[in-house]
Amino acid sequence: MKIIHSGRWLIATCFLLQQASAQQARPDNIVLNVTADPARSAAITWRTHAAADSSYAEIAPSTPDPAFTAKAARKAAGTTGVISDTLAVRYHHVVFNDLQPNTEYAYRVGKGDHWSEWFQFRTAGLPGQPFSFIYLGDAQTNLLSLWSRAIRKAWSAAPDAKLIIHAGDLVNRGNNYNEWQQWFEAGSFVHASIPGLMTPGNHEYYYPNDSGVVSVFWRPQFTLPENGPAGLEETCYYSDVQGVRFISLNSQEIEINERLLHLQRDWLEQVLKENRNRWTVVTFHHPVLSTKKTRDNKFVRDHIKPLLDKYKVDLVLTGHDHTYARGREGNQGPVYVVSVSGPKMYEVDPAPWMHKTGSHEQFYQIIRVDDKAIHYSSYTVDGALHDAFKLQKQAGRQNTLTNLMKP
Numbered sequence: 001m002k003i004i005h006s007g008r009w010l011i012a013t014c015f016l017l018q019q020a021s022a023q024q025a026r027p028d029n030i031v032l033n034v035t036a037d038p039a040r041s042a043a044i045t046w047r048t049h050a051a052a053d054s055s056y057a058e059i060a061p062s063t064p065d066p067a068f069t070a071k072a073a074r075k076a077a078g079t080t081g082v083i084s085d086t087l088a089v090r091y092h093h094v095v096f097n098d099l100q101p102n103t104e105y106a107y108r109v110g111k112g113d114h115w116s117e118w119f120q121f122r123t124a125g126l127p128g129q130p131f132s133f134i135y136l137g138d139a140q141t142n143l144l145s146l147w148s149r150a151i152r153k154a155w156s157a158a159p160d161a162k163l164i165i166h167a168g169d170l171v172n173r174g175n176n177y178n179e180w181q182q183w184f185e186a187g188s189f190v191h192a193s194i195p196g197l198m199t200p201g202n203h204e205y206y207y208p209n210d211s212g213v214v215s216v217f218w219r220p221q222f223t224l225p226e227n228g229p230a231g232l233e234e235t236c237y238y239s240d241v242q243g244v245r246f247i248s249l250n251s252q253e254i255e256i257n258e259r260l261l262h263l264q265r266d267w268l269e270q271v272l273k274e275n276r277n278r279w280t281v282v283t284f285h286h287p288v289l290s291t292k293k294t295r296d297n298k299f300v301r302d303h304i305k306p307l308l309d310k311y312k313v314d315l316v317l318t319g320h321d322h323t324y325a326r327g328r329e330g331n332q333g334p335v336y337v338v339s340v341s342g343p344k345m346y347e348v349d350p351a352p353w354m355h356k357t358g359s360h361e362q363f364y365q366i367i368r369v370d371d372k373a374i375h376y377s378s379y380t381v382d383g384a385l386h387d388a389f390k391l392q393k394q395a396g397r398q399n400t401l402t403n404l405m406k407p
């Protein structure tokens with residue numbers, strides 16, 4: 001997590017319209033982020049009022065005996081400057097390395113009399129061990145009032161999930177402080193307990209208009225891997241979890257910036273070519289196959305899709321179209337999903353690739369992975385199963401897709 005003081009970045013800060021609400025000395029907006037290797041490391045980000053120009057994180061293996069706290073290791077946080085003089089907050093971050101795989105840890109953040117609670121999480125296990133993860137499409141609007149039910153229901157269905165994918169458009173106006181505040185409140189301790197894998201959408205680049213620069217809050221408030229191309233740190237990256245390579249692409253920059261399109265295309269080819277994981281899941285905001293006839297993400301389709309086919313990517317998880325659609329082209333290649341978790345709704349235009357569709361419903365997905373298969377389930381936010389399939393690995397051949405729900 002770093003702050004880039006580019007001219008454009010500073011201009012964007014001038015458009016921060018919201019004042020910080022009474023920020024406390026006690027940390028809030030605490031988020032556990034994926035790292036490149038979540039079996040052995042954990043990245044934590046949090047916020048305090050501006051007067052806290054230093055902060056700390058403590059971590060220890062969690063035991064039933066609360067005396068574990070006496071054995072905690074402490075690390076000083078990296079702390080940002082104040083983003084704007086109308087926003088009296090600072091962001092802090094720590095990365096813990098040298099953790100043990102598949103181990104329950106507890107951590108807290110703060111200092112002096114102002115500490116968070118101890119949050120528990122389990123580090124990722126080793127390749128081949130089964131696990132689940134959560135995937136959420138666009139949250140974007142009415143984050144506290146209505147998106148909250150999606151993330152909370154997902155957590156209650158899979159509290160031991162190893163990560164949560166947020167497939168872009170986490171908020172509607174990327175530089176709006178109140179919207180981010182709602183995003184954090186809606187997820188509350190879930191954000192602090194399950195590592196988030198956030199990929200930016202067009203709305204992280206929006207407000208007051210297409211800014212050409214990611215939200216001023218993105219890099220201060222998240223601490224995501226910096227193993228992607230230069231200039232796209234924390235938006236284009238990968239994380240290897242228990243035999244799955246998760247790749248985040250910055251599809252906004254693919255669609256609007258030719259240089260960053262080619263940079264990501266070449267980087268993607270490299271990380272797919274050298275990938276030794278059994279499974280590959282790629283996430284980005286703009287669908288390869290849109291759910292509306294009037295929508296087409298040409299640069300993603302023309303430049304990224306050929307690599308997804310060539311390197312036999314298993315799952316492609318996207319958002320942007322505010323509908324649900326899941327399927328495959330000619331029963332070959334990756335399984336494509338478009339989903340939505342927030343309340344902004346569009347209509348699906350059915351197309352041959354779609355096995356299952358949905359309009360005017362909020363969804364969450366729970367995806368279980370083992371050595372032999374990916375078991376995918378999509379639920380509406382009332383907890384009803386909407387879609388399910390099994391994807392089985394076949395050595396040297398296309399995966400076998402078994403649909404478990406009628407169209």
Ligand SMILES: [Fe+2]
Nearest residue numbers: 169201202320
């Ligand atoms: Fe979008």
